[in-house]
Amino acid sequence: MTSAVILERGHGKAHNPKVVQLSQPVPKTNEALVKIKAVALNHRDIWILDGDYPHITFDSVLGSDAVGTVSDLSKAAASSNHHLKVGDRVLIMPSTGWLSNPLGPEDMAHYALRGGSPIAGLFTQYASIDQADLFKAPEHLTDVEAAGLPLSGLTAYRAVFTKGRVAKGQNVLVTGIGGGVALFALQYAAAVGANVYVTSSDEAKIERAKQYGAKGGVNYRNAKWDEELLKLTGGHRFDVVIDSANGANAMAIIGNVLGIGGALVSFGQTAGPFQLEALYFVRQIEIRGTAMGSRAEFEQMLAFVTKHGIRPVVGDVFEGIDKIPDALQHLRDAKHFGKVVITL
Ligand SMILES: NC(=O)c1ccc[n+]([C@@H]2O[C@H](COP(=O)([O-])OP(=O)(O)OC[C@H]3O[C@@H](n4cnc5c(N)ncnc54)[C@H](OP(=O)(O)O)[C@@H]3O)[C@@H](O)[C@H]2O)c1
Known part of the structure; x- marks a missing residue:
């Protein structure tokens, strides 16, 4: 038995x-x-x-x-x-x-x-x-x-690389950093030399995220978290946002956080359904949905984790x-x- x-x-x-x-x-x-x-x-x-x-x-x-x-x-x-x-x-x-x-x-x-x-x-x-x-x-x-x-590591791998095409020197935001997938996304993006920022409901989690390569972060419960974030980056907007929250966050990301033509890689709706407004096409934003990953990506993820010693x-x-x-x-x-x- x-x-x-x-x-x-x-x-x-x-x-x-x-x-x-x-x-x-x-x-x-x-x-x-x-x-x-x-x-x-x-x-x-x-x-x-x-x-x-x-x-x-x-x-x-x-x-x-x-x-x-x-x-x-x-x-x-x-x-x-x-x-x-x-x-x-x-x-x-x-x-x-x-x-x-x-x-x-x-x-x-x-x-x-x-x-x-x-x-x-x-x-x-x-x-x-x-x-x-x-x-x-x-x-x-x-x-x-x-x-x-397995599941979180694979989801983050596809979100960051296959869909996000994150590269060295880019500004990348990972939302809800306490989450299992989010912490892999932070580590992967930092491993290839991106400037990674995070959001969380908890300041202590933002501090801990810095040990894994985050440059800084803001509390998404603050109404003006997007403006606080841009203060941290000296006004530089983001190339890619890796997000699993959706809800009201999504419009702040599209409206303010992402630079013109940036990519919102979205794989969940922990904070509620997506509310799309016309701003996304005015700002030339690409919304890229992603879910889990293929067996081939699983193998690539294992090789990446091994190469970079990610834990x-x-x-x-x-x-x-x-x-x-x-x-x-x-x-x-x-x-x-x-x-x-x-x-x-
Ligand atoms: N599409 C797919 O293939 C796929 C795969 C895996 C996961 N998902 C989805 O992705 C989400 C995360 O999964 P997980 O397993 O990593 O979950 P998890 O470990 O339970 O983490 C959830 C995290 O969401 C964050 N969060 C909650 N409300 C938020 C908000 N309003 N704004 C920003 N972040 C918020 C919290 O971060 P803080 O603690 O920092 O506040 C929390 O730790 C879930 O919705 C899940 O269903 C989808």
């Missing part, structure tokens, strides 16, 4: 994470059995529990991020001279069905994220995964750090699979700075 956390249907739109016992999976052709060592949370898990996410599937195992070791290979896979062997420490691609198309998944009908969806997730002691979706974890990372890398920022660590419901509440309260990780 294996312990796992599934999505239990609740009342109305509020659902529950429930710890259950399931039979241990047996690897099918081309799969490997992975013994999960640590898992990490994403804001997506909260949207699912709140009934605000597409393709929610009840009784599906939750969770998109994990690090583990290969404990068994299917007979077909073991004899196919594949690159993996028993004992390898691996990261799991958090989605299935998107190989390499830079524009988006090759076929949306076959694209799915792991966890709380038709594809079983990773909040479990054992998962059986297609070997093509398994990658050796960067050696410089601890298990706790590695668990926090995921882990805010809080819980111990034991039965602590996952508490950890989810902690994420919901937004007390964290970086990833919330649970060791199994």
Whole structure:
């Protein structure tokens, strides 16, 4: 048997994470059995529990991020001279069905994220995964750090490089720096020599962000945060904004923060839906939507993280699979700075 956390249907739109016992999976052709060592949370898990996410599937195992070791290979896979062997420490691609198309998944009908969806997730002691979706974890990372890398690290990689095309010397703003994805975006953009500024609801988080390469930041709860930000840059507007808040922030970004022809790379709406006004075309702004990334980008991200020695920022660590419901509440309260990780 294996312990796992599934999505239990609740009342109305509020659902529950429930710890259950399931039979241990047996690897099918081309799969490997992975013994999960640590898992990490994403804001997506909260949207699912709140009934605000597409393709929610009840009784599906939750969770998109994990690090583990290969404990068994299917007979077909073991004899196919594949690159993996028993004992390898691996990261799991958090989605299935998107190989390499830079524009988006090759076929949306076959694209799915792991966890709380038709594809079983990773909040479990054992998962059986297609070997093509398994990658050796960067050696410089601890298990706790590695668990926090896949979904957020991939989303930030595509947002910063594929969509944002961030380069040395550019002014880049990353909003909501306490967030898991945002902290990767800061580290990636700083690693290639961009001038990175941040926003947060918490001055202490802005100070901590400076340890990861931020030049400064402002509190987005202040009504005139955009004007305060431009004071910090000496009036220089931004080339790229990496944003997951949307809502009222978006118009401040388009109206004041971005320079003429700048790019707003948008991957979420934590603060509410996007409200588009004509100003965006008057200022020649490019709005570039992005979501997660392909398997090819996942490999590129792992190589980039390894080359630059980037370490995921882990805010809080819980111990034991039965602590996952508490950890989810902690994420919901937004007390964290970086990833919330649970060791199994
Ligand atoms: N499209 C995709 O593929 C994709 C992938 C991953 C995540 N997302 C989305 O991106 C968002 C962040 O995900 P995550 O996992 O990084 O979440 P997270 O770790 O829970 O972080 C959320 C952060 O949002 C910030 N925030 C809240 N209200 C804000 C506002 N009004 N203005 C600016 N920032 C605000 C907070 O930053 P402070 O604590 O600094 O105030 C908070 O820490 C979520 O909406 C998620 O659904 C999308």
